[in-house]
Structure formats: structure tokens, C-alpha cells
Amino acid sequence: MAIKRRFVPVLAFALIILPRIGEADDFYKEMMLTGGYSDKDNWVGQRGMRMNSVGFEYYKKFSNEFGDFLTLDLQMRAAYDSTADSENAFGVEIHNAWLEHKFGLGQFVKLGHFAPAFGLEPAVDTHGTLLQTLAFQNIGFKKDWGIGYRGLLGKYDYEFAAQLGSGMGIRREDGSFLLTSRISTPKSGDTQIGLSFLYGQTLESSQPWTIPSPDLATDKSTRKKRIGLDLQKQLGIFDFKAEVAAGDNDGKTAAGGLTEFGYTVPENQNLKVKMQVSYWSNDWGEKDARDLTISPVVEYKINTSSTISIGYFHDIYSSSGEEDRMVLLQFYYFGL
Numbered sequence: 219m220a221i222k223r224r225f226v227p228v229l230a231f232a233l234i235i236l237p238r239i240g241e242a243d244d245f246y247k248e249m250m251l252t253g254g255y256s257d258k259d260n261w262v263g264q265r266g267m268r269m270n271s272v273g274f275e276y277y278k279k280f281s282n283e284f285g286d287f288l289t290l291d292l293q294m295r296a297a298y299d300s301t302a303d304s305e306n307a308f309g310v311e312i313h314n315a316w317l318e319h320k321f322g323l324g325q326f327v328k329l330g331h332f333a334p335a336f337g338l339e340p341a342v343d344t345h346g347t348l349l350q351t352l353a354f355q356n357i358g359f360k361k362d363w364g365i366g367y368r369g370l371l372g373k374y375d376y377e378f379a380a381q382l383g384s385g386m387g388i389r390r391e392d393g394s395f396l397l398t399s400r401i402s403t404p405k406s407g408d409t410q411i412g413l414s415f416l417y418g419q420t421l422e423s424s425q426p427w428t429i430p431s432p433d434l435a436t437d438k439s440t441r442k443k444r445i446g447l448d449l450q451k452q453l454g455i456f457d458f459k460a461e462v463a464a465g466d467n468d469g470k471t472a473a474g475g476l477t478e479f480g481y482t483v484p485e486n487q488n489l490k491v492k493m494q495v496s497y498w499s500n501d502w503g504e505k506d507a508r509d510l511t512i513s514p515v516v517e518y519k520i521n522t523s524s525t526i527s528i529g530y531f532h533d534i535y536s537s538s539g540e541e542d543r544m545v546l547l548q549f550y551y552f553g554l
Contacts (some may be wrong), residue, residue, distance in 0.1 A: 244278040246552060248295065250346065256547035263300030265531070265546055267354065267426035271297035271311065275552075289318045293345075295425060307502055309427030311386065311418055313345065328366040328379075333378040334398040335366065336414040338448045338461045338476075340401070346550040348515050348529040352476050355498040355509065356415070356444065356463050358420050359385030375402050383420040383439065387432045392439040394419050408452035415446035416465070442467050456481055467500055474498030474509075488519040510534040523553030 249272045263270055263466045268457040273295030280288040285455070293314040299307045315332030333340040339353040339360055353360045364381030384395035396418035403411050419439035423432035444465035451458045457480035464473035478494040490517045501507035515529035527548045 230372060240318045243316040244276055246275045246277070247554060248273045248275060248293075248397055249549075249551040251549045252546060254544060256542055256544040258540050258542040259301075259537070262544065262546075263298075265348070265544065268304070268350075269297050269426070271295035272387075273311070287320050289320075291316055291318075293295045297319065299425065302425075306425065309425055309432075310429040311401075312428040325369040326367070328368070329364075331361050331363050332366060332379070333361055334381060334396060334416070335368075335379045335400040336416045336444065336452070337400075337412070337446045337463060338459060340377065340400065341410065341412060341448070341450065342406075342459065346525065346552060347517075348527050348546060348548055349478060349492055349494045349513060352461055352463060352474060352496065355474065355496075356446075356472075357416070357442070358440075360384065363388055364396070364414070371401060373404070375404060376400070381418075383418050385421065385423055386426055387421075387423050387426065388429050389421070390433065391421060392437065393435070394421050394439045397419060402448075412446075413446040414444070414446040414448070414463075416442060418442055442466070442472075444472075444504045453479075455489075470500065471502035471540075472498075472500045473502055491515075492517065492520075506539065507537050510535050523551055525550045535536055 227318060243475045247422045248405045251265050251270055252265065273290070273293070274290045275293040279286045286317055291314040295311045295313070297309055297311050299309070312331055314329050314332060318326050318328040320326050334357060336357065337353060338351040342351065344350050358433045362381035362383065362385055366379035368375070368377035370376065378399045381396040382388070382390050383396035385391060398414065400412050400414040402410070402413070419441050420433040423437050424435050442465065442518050446461060446463035448459070448461035449459070454481040460476060462475035466472055476494065476496040478492060478493045480490055483489040483491070486526035494513045494515070496513070497508065497510045499508040510533055511533050513529055514528055515533045517525055517527045518522065519525050529546050529552070531546070533543070536542065
């Protein structure tokens with residue numbers, strides 16, 4: 219019976235929701251297939267919260283005689299967790315589910331499920347890539363439910379979000395909430411710098427999906443305070459990204475950083491090589507509470523819709539006490 223309860227929402231998603239939305243012109247199909255080998259877990263079908271899945275994105279702008287005034291984005295995937303038992307292996311991930319209304323020149327209000335206004339995550343697209351930002355380690359999730367505002371603050375871009383602090387699940391427990399804000403230089407040009415602030419009490423879920431409602435890893439929320447700085451810049455032939463963040467979790471100092479270099483092969487613009495180094499500690503005073511990973515990745519764009527990537531993830535330090543080495547191969551499709 220438990221398997222049936224878990225599987226029914228996934229089956230409804232695949233047989234009812236997908237075909238109906240798929241009739242629209244603004245409908246994009248999506249598929250992610252991942253597999254590899256880990257020293258710790260042997261053959262694996264995912265890395266962390268990123269797993270094999272199939273889904274869609276429906277993105278539409280609504281206009282009148284004065285131009286665009288409303289944007290809708292709905293992005294969902296049916297996913298399989300290869301590390302879970304059969305009763306808990308299937309779920310529906312709701313990534314983007316928001317409406318954004320334009321009030322005037324450069325002023326927008328957003329309602330739904332979207333990225334908190336902190337760090338690199340709201341400024342870059344990591345949905346289909348092996349390499350990620352610090353969002354999972356720093357905040358605990360990439361998207362959250364709530365309301366946001368973005369606009370101009372003088373010559374700078376500004377955004378603010380008030381959210382539930384629950385991530386993928388729609389719930390508020392133990393006083394959870396999340397307040398974030400980010401001010402950045404304009405996105406035009408080859409350099410963008412962002413300054414971010416975060417304050418809240420966040421929940422930790424055991425599953426990375428919305429349907430069925432994910433279990434909580436603990437019934438206690440974590441009080442978090444953060445300040446962050448991020449940078450995107452063109453350094454000669456390299457695309458460079460970096461972010462650092464520091465603050466505390468329930469009074470314990472938390473901090474970390476990430477750097478990433480990307481190089482597009484001139485003779486083959488579809489081939490890109492990336493190198494990322496990430497470090498994070500949830501307890502700066504405890505040397506065993508740190509994670510340091512080096513990750514080279516090669517991406518090849520097969521066509522406008524399909525990309526294949528291979529990556530090597532080497533833990534120098536791991537807070538779990540088990541440093542791992544993992545090779546992953548990923549195929550990602552996103553297109554009409």
C-alpha cells in the first residue's frame with residue numbers, strides 16, 4: 219500500500235499533467251539521466267539530491283498594448299531516488315512554480331517557488347549541469363516558497379525574498395522562515411558582483427521533492443545568519459565564477475567558498491571544460507565538520523537540446539568522515 223501511495227502522484231503527473239500542458243507552444247520537455255561509480259557506494263545513479271528524472275517546463279509571458287506584464291514559469295520532474303528503498307524511491311519535484319507581475323520600469327513582484335535572493339544561485343542556471351553553486355550546502359536547498367521583489371536601487375539591481383524556509387516541501391514548522399536580499403552590479407558587461415544577506419530558520423528535508431510531502435530529517439529548524447559575496451567575470455579565455463559566504467547555524471560559525479573556471483574550446487564551441495573547487499564547514503571550530511571537493515567536468519553540447527557531461531568528484535575532506543571519489547556521466551535533454 220505504501221508503494222501505491224507514493225507511486226500514484228508520479229503516475230498522475232506522467233499520464234495526465236504532461237500530455238495536457240504538452241499541447242502548448244511554450245512547453246519544453248526535459249530529461250536527466252545520470253550514472254557512475256563511487257569508491258564509497260560503488261555503482262550510483264545520482265549525486266546528492268540530483269537524480270534521474272523526466273519532466274517539463276512551461277514558460278509564458280502575457281502581454282497587452284503596453285508590453286509584457288506577467289510571466290509564468292512551471293517546471294516539474296518525476297524523479298527516481300536510487301538510494302532509497304522501493305517504497306520511497308519515486309516523487310514529483312516542483313522546481314519553478316511562480317508568477318511574476320511587472321509593476322513599472324524595472325519593478326517586479328514574484329509569488330511561488332523560486333530561488334532565494336542569495337549568492338550565485340539566482341544569477342546562474344545550474345538546473346541541468348553537474349556542477350552546482352553553494353546553495354545546497356549553505357542554505358540547504360535551491361528553491362523555496364514565498365514572495366519576492368526585484369527592482370533597481372540607483373544604478374544597481376536589487377532583489378528581496380520572504381519565504382517559508384522549507385525548500386521543496388510546502389510547509390512551515392517550528393517557526394521556519396527565510397529572508398534574503400541581494401544587491402548586484404548590472405548583468406550587462408563581462409563582470410557582475412553581488413552582495414547578499416540571509417536571516418531565517420530553515421527546515422531540512424530527507425527527500426528532494428514536493429509530492430509526496432518530504433519527510434523532515436529533524437523536527438527542529440536551524441537558525442541561520444549569512445553574508446555572502448559572489449562574482450562572475452570573463453578572465454581572458456576563461457569564464458570565472460566565485461562565491462563566499464559566512465555566518466552561523468544556531469550559534470556555530472558556518473562559512474565556505476567556491477571557485478569555478480570554464481573554458482570553451484575555440485576549435486569546437488560545443489565542447490567546454492570546467493574546474494570547480496568548493497569548501498564548506500557548518501562548524502568552523504570543528505575540523506571534522508568540513509567538506510572540500512575538487513571537481514573537473516567536461517561538457518559536450520550534442521545539439522541545441524542535448525548535452526552530455528562527464529565529471530570527477532574528489533573529496534579532500536568530508537564531514538561524513540568518508541572521503542569519496544566519484545565519476546559521473548550525465549545526459550541532459552531540454553527542448554520542444
